[in-house]
């Protein structure tokens with residue numbers, strides 16, 4: 285039985301806590317929230333002890349796993365504290381920055397880098413909730429690429445509303461790999477969230493594009509990722525979930541999958557992620573989306589920011605990474 289402690293008595297924290305608590309091989313044994321009212325409610329909900337600070341939590345219980353579901357603007361200090369105390373950690377996305385319109389700035393990478401270095405130097409497990417990896421349609425797209433069903437990959441075409449921004453980046457990186465460079469049109473100094481058109485290049489010659497804004501709504505799906513190979517192309521889109529695979533240079537359908545109307549993929553994906561995390565603890569393997577996935581998403585965003593500030597310059601992720609650890 286994996287003993288978990290949950291930090292946050294708010295919505296997302298309670299949801300993750302519930303999913304781990306309901307898992308047959310895990311239980312939540314303690315909660316932590318600095319807000320006394322939320323702490324009291326969480327203690328009552330799970331019928332377990334609770335603490336207002338991480339120090340008190342760690343002094344009174346030694347969990348196998350800490351669910352750190354605090355907001356991303358104040359996640360790095362407690363993450364470092366937990367890793368330095370030898371705790372395995374599962375956290376929400378993005379690792380840091382500001383969710384929504386503004387998103388990550390390159391300065392944020394320097395804040396996150398020491399936490400990543402601490403984790404890399406440890407034998408601890410650390411993972412992030414890129415739960416879209418557990419949506420059926422995105423997994424199908426990923427597996428198409430991993431198992432060579434599209435032929436040789438040539439292009440990626442993606443777009444997202446900013447509510448899904450870190451997820452769309454993770455999807456591209458998870459499915460196609462970490463890119464070599466980005467080149468970006470957009471003005472980070474725009475006051476109401478900057479729209480961005482991103483060109484992406486991989487070392488193996490694959491090219492791609494990703495555009496982001498929240499000027500469009502959810503009517504035509506908040507995110508879409510299309511991967512084009514020389515034999516087939518496939519697209520996964522939306523949060524309810526749909527997927528199709530077609531012949532290259534042809535619209536003949538090879539496969540179509542749609543989530544049933546009363547069974548959207550989103551809530552299930554959180555439960556499947558909890559299951560993946562618990563299985564990884566038992567099998568002693570990395571978490572389904574580990575610290576490298578968390579880091580690479582931030583790195584991509586920082587490169588995007590740098591490129592836009594440099595008037596569309598081609599920015600190499602390796603250079604941004606080197607500067608962050610300098």
Ligand SMILES: NC(=O)c1ccc[n+]([C@@H]2O[C@H](COP(=O)([O-])OP(=O)(O)OC[C@H]3O[C@@H](n4cnc5c(N)ncnc54)[C@H](O)[C@@H]3O)[C@@H](O)[C@H]2O)c1
Pocket residue numbers: 291292293294295296297316317318319322336337338353354355356358362376377378383413414415
């Ligand atoms: N994966 C997804 O699809 C998805 C969907 C929605 C939200 N999220 C993410 O979930 C995260 C959490 O969202 P939220 O709105 O519930 O966060 P929140 O900031 O509203 O709640 C965090 C809670 O943790 C407590 N807290 C913060 N720091 C603490 C500390 N050091 N010690 C003790 N208590 C502390 C706060 O008092 C608060 O009650 C966000 O990062 C958001 O991006 C992810």
